[in-house]
Amino acid sequence: MGSILEHFKYHDAYLEGHFLLSSGLHSPNYLQCALALQYPSDASGYGRLIAEKFVDQNVGVVASPAIGGLIIGYAVAQALNVRFLWTERQNGEMILRRGFSLKPGERILVVEDVITTGGSTRECIAALEAAGGSVIGAASIIDRSNGSADVGVSRIFLAGIDVPSYKPEDCPMCAAGSSPEKPGSRK
Numbered sequence: 001m002g003s004i005l006e007h008f009k010y011h012d013a014y015l016e017g018h019f020l021l022s023s024g025l026h027s028p029n030y031l032q033c034a035l036a037l038q039y040p041s042d043a044s045g046y047g048r049l050i051a052e053k054f055v056d057q058n059v060g061v062v063a064s065p066a067i068g069g070l071i072i073g074y075a076v077a078q079a080l081n082v083r084f085l086w087t088e089r090q091n092g093e094m095i096l097r098r099g100f101s102l103k104p105g106e107r108i109l110v111v112e113d114v115i116t117t118g119g120s121t122r123e124c125i126a127a128l129e130a131a132g133g134s135v136i137g138a139a140s141i142i143d144r145s146n147g148s149a150d151v152g153v154s155r156i157f158l159a160g161i162d163v164p165s166y167k168p169e170d171c172p173m174c175a176a177g178s179s180p181e182k183p184g185s186r187k
């Protein structure tokens with residue numbers, strides 16, 4: 001596997017240009033991790049890269065917040081040969097459902113595709129700890145926070161990127177005369 005960002009660009013998972021985000025903000029970059037994880041062999045490769053950093057940590061469970069973390073979390077669990085489970089939102093609250101349970105003291109690694117503020121990872125950790133688990137670390141493929149997102153446990157990532165966003169009226173690309181495109185409209 002070449003560099004992570006080269007691979008993301010190859011799959012249009014990381015675009016450069018002038019984009020209208022679903023939030024209504026404009027950005028010179030667009031990130032959609034799911035596009036980089038379409039081939040299971042690629043997802044497995046990222047999973048191994050994350051797993052390598054935790055091989056000596058006695059991880060017993062990998063857990064991810066749904067939906068974004070599901071594929072990469074599964075891949076990391078496969079590489080570590082441990083079980084995989086996930087948390088999901090119900091009425092806005094991140095919880096453990098589906099009969100998943102944790103043994104006291106079980107060492108859990110939380111895995112996400114991308115961390116921006118760390119919010120969903122923190123909520124996932126809180127749900128796991130409420131269920132009696134002990135989260136020993138967190139990991140993501142991409143970090144959009146330049147390493148600054150604090151999730152309360154030690155954290156690693158495979159690639160850090162900065163994706164600035166602007167209100168339309170403050171957008172320097174609009175000011176320079178270009179029009180934003182919707183991601184996915186490129187062929």
Ligand SMILES: [Zn+2]
Pocket residue numbers: 018026027168171172173174175179180
């Ligand atoms: Zn703009």
